[in-house]
Amino acid sequence: MKGVTVLIPSYNEQEVLHQLYARLTDVVASLHHYKFEFLFINDGSKDNTLQIIMSLAENDQRISYVSLSRNFGxxxxxxxxxxxxxxxAVIIIDADLQDPPELIPVMIKYWEEGYDDIYAKRRTRAGETWFKKWTARTYYHMLRKVTRIPIQENTGDFRLLDRRCIEALKQLREVHRNTKGMFSWIGYHKKEILFDRDPRAAGETKWNYVRLFDLAIEGITSFTTTPLRLSTISGGVISVCAFIYMLFIIIKTILYGADVAGYPSIITVILFLGGIQLLSLGILGEYLGKVFNETKRRPLYFVDLYNGSKRGTSEFRTTKDKIVLNNEKVKSIV
Known part of the structure; x- marks a missing residue:
């Protein structure tokens, strides 16, 4: 009997957890040939999310939960x-029920046909403003233009991943994470299914425009160096234009005795060049900041509780770290 883990990241979702659990149990009731695990990740919730998950786990052995030591995102x-x-296989689904659990049997069907990554693409997005839809469409269009990775448009985290996709993603221990790009980066055999996204069943979204903008910057800087190249190109173009303009001023003054423009033109040029320089420094700072955080090699998260037991330990070690530790143990024995 194959095992399927339904992974549910949760942050302040107390209003919707009972509805989510009821719909999940109804869906998996007809899938008798699979062993299901409902894995809740409590991401430092400040409401009763953890207490509700623990109470559900007492009555259903299929429920597991990991409570992180704080909100890590x-x-x-x-x-x-x-x-x-x-x-x-792992099925990632949001707790807010915008992603319908009723698609799980369809995902499993394609998984049995040999697909490794079955992702749900939004055909419509109910409950979202036209501005949010427009910015999302513009962002994905721009990202697909500047990166060589085939970024999936109008898709979120709602998908089924085969175990080999999971093991591949577990090796990517980046501090600045853009999982949507990582799903595309690892490759493997993918299948698209369409669905109509529902509005939130309850509660409020945790994604304001500031956080969405930050996520967009992470996506761009994680999978392309195009901003750095554009900064270089703009610097070169401005230098060439400035040199040509300088020759024009010199020739015009020598041949025609024209007066050189004064204060207004100088201030305009200085402000323009200063803006370009600050923009270029900001782009460099974004990439340098990512390098700085990655070189610290801090654990990505700490676990407070795992199925009721206090852990106080950090994330699972990667395969590379395990090999290094095993080699050290062998050397110490010898």
Whole structure:
């Protein structure tokens, strides 16, 4: 019997957890040939999310939960879920029920046909403003233009991943994570299914425009160096234009005795060049900051509770770290 883990990152979702659990149990009731695990990742919730998960786990042995020591963000919470998932496949689904659990049988069907990554693409997005839809469409269009990775448009984290996809993602221990790009980066055999996204069943979204903008910057800087190249190109173009303009001023003054423009033109040029320089420094700072954080090699998360037991330990070690530790043990024995 194959195992399937339903991974549910949760942050302040007390209003919707009972509805989510009821719909999940109804869906998997007809899938008798699979062993299901409902893995909740409590990402430092400040409401009763953890208490509700623990009460559900007392009455259903299929429920497991990992409670992180604080709020590390959804991207890191999903990685923690992949680390602790026990199934042969993992289905990532949001707790807010915008992603319908009723698509799970369809995902499993395609998984049995040999696909490794079955992702749900949004055909419509109910409950979202036209501005959010427009910015999302513009962002994905721009990202697909500047990167060589085939980024999936109008898709979120709702998908089924085969165990080999899970093991591949577990090796990507980046501090600045953009999981949507990572899903495309690892490759493997993918299948698209369309669905109509529902509005939130309850509660409020945790994604304001500031966080969405930050996520967009992470996506761009994680999978392309195009901003750095554009900065270089703009610097070169401005230098050439400035040189040509300088020759024009010199020739015009020598041949025609024209007066050189004064204060207004100088201030305009200085402000323009200063803006370009600050923009270029900001782009360099974004990449340099990512390098700085990656070189610290800090654990990506800490676990407070795992199925009721206090852990106080950090994330699972990668395969490379395990090999190094084993080699050290062998040397010490010899």
């Amino acid at each position: 959804k991207e890191t919470a999903m990685l923690a879920g992949l680390d602790y998932a026990t199934g042969d």
